[in-house]
Amino acid sequence: MPRKARVIIPECPHHIVQRGHNRQVVFASDADYQYYLDTLVEWKEKLGCQIYAFCLMTNHVHLIINPGKDVTTLSQLMKRVNGRQTRYINKMEKRTGSLWEGRYKSSPISTKEYLLSCSRYIELNPVRAGMVSRPEAYPWSSYQSKVGIRSLKWLDYDSCYMELDSSRENREKKYEQWVNAVIPQGEWELIRESLQRGQLTGSKKFVDQIEEKLNQRIEFRGPGRPKKNKE
Numbered sequence: 001m002p003r004k005a006r007v008i009i010p011e012c013p014h015h016i017v018q019r020g021h022n023r024q025v026v027f028a029s030d031a032d033y034q035y036y037l038d039t040l041v042e043w044k045e046k047l048g049c050q051i052y053a054f055c056l057m058t059n060h061v062h063l064i065i066n067p068g069k070d071v072t073t074l075s076q077l078m079k080r081v082n083g084r085q086t087r088y089i090n091k092m093e094k095r096t097g098s099l100w101e102g103r104y105k106s107s108p109i110s111t112k113e114y115l116l117s118c119s120r121y122i123e124l125n126p127v128r129a130g131m132v133s134r135p136e137a138y139p140w141s142s143y144q145s146k147v148g149i150r151s152l153k154w155l156d157y158d159s160c161y162m163e164l165d166s167s168r169e170n171r172e173k174k175y176e177q178w179v180n181a182v183i184p185q186g187e188w189e190l191i192r193e194s195l196q197r198g199q200l201t202g203s204k205k206f207v208d209q210i211e212e213k214l215n216q217r218i219e220f221r222g223p224g225r226p227k228k229n230k231e
Helices: 030-047 072-093 111-123 168-179 187-197 204-214
Strands: 014-019 050-056 060-066 105-108
Touching: 014 072, 014 187, 030 050, 030 060, 030 072, 050 111, 060 111, 105 187, 111 168, 111 187
Parallel strands: none
Antiparallel strands: 014 060, 014 105, 050 060
């Protein structure tokens, strides 16, 4: 059965998740995490992509990437980053074989509707997994940079984040409040299922707009029953 073609939209943020092969551990040390980030930064700058959010978990990664005008940069970036990390881990562990699942999952995001929500979903991943009690305690995500705990000069701040306030300090406080606010019912289910299905994260209106822009039919299904497994 042929694989379903990805929907990649120019100059649009995409929620990406890549898991370890058979959910195996991908990051076993701080050096592993840092090597991945260094490669990510190198290739995002070479290809002209923007990275709005990230979270590196033990056996998978979440990213929000805007590929820019050239949609091929998204697959190029993931291929370069995944390939280099595989070679690095295989060399360190004196092993061979695949580090990652064959295909990353992706979902274009409706910026105004769900970009901040997807960022929150990603940055709260370590809290949902029970690794930390608060998102600022986790060092391998974009959250610390967005609330002013540390500076990641390579991280791109999206328009929704910037519009929270014109003052940097106020913006950081408002973002912290946003991330730690009560999550609207159904929000996480919609984000999770859109990603699993490779669909757009947004409303039917957003889907209609993208269909018109791309001149192609895009499948759209609302969220179904919440899944027990978390992303």
